[in-house]
Amino acid sequence: MEHRTNNKTCAWWHRERFHDLRCLSRELDKREERAVPKTLVDQNGQDIEGSFYGEELQKTLHNDVYLxxxxxxxxxxxxxxxxxxxxxxxxxxxxxxxxx
Structure with a gap:
């Protein structure tokens, strides 16, 4: 049996930066351990469709060189x-x- 590696990547991973992160719910009590979905706003101030959890987002440093x-x-x-x-x-x- 031949073993193949999985070369698939996430199609939904974007290079675009999102500047504004807003919580959909009020501040949680620190005792609650529940994930809070967030909405994103792009560089042009337009809302990104859907909501995202912190684990789905990657914080990056601002880069002055763009491809x-x-x-x-x-x-x-x-x-x-x-x-x-x-x-x-x-x-x-x-x-x-x-x-x-």
Whole structure:
């Protein structure tokens, strides 16, 4: 019998950062040990559909280097870029000098 490793990854894992975390319920009594679902708000202030538990979220440090998937358009000193792992609504213009 051949043994195969599971190479699947979580399709719902995103590179997008979420700035605002709001609890759906009031502050819990510290004696209660119950998970509290949270709602997320993206960088544009739009609510993310659904609710999430702390175990489903990963806290990360702010990173000043972002990965570019492709350059969509070029102007003289500017580039319209599509960011890796984000959809096209996050496309933005950057200065050519900002690319590393």
């Amino acid at each position: 570019i998937e492709k350059v969509v358009r070029k102007k003289r000193y500017k580039l319209l870029v599509k960011w890796l792992g984000l959809d096209k609504r996050h496309n933005s213009w950057i200065d050519k000098t900002d690319m590393v």
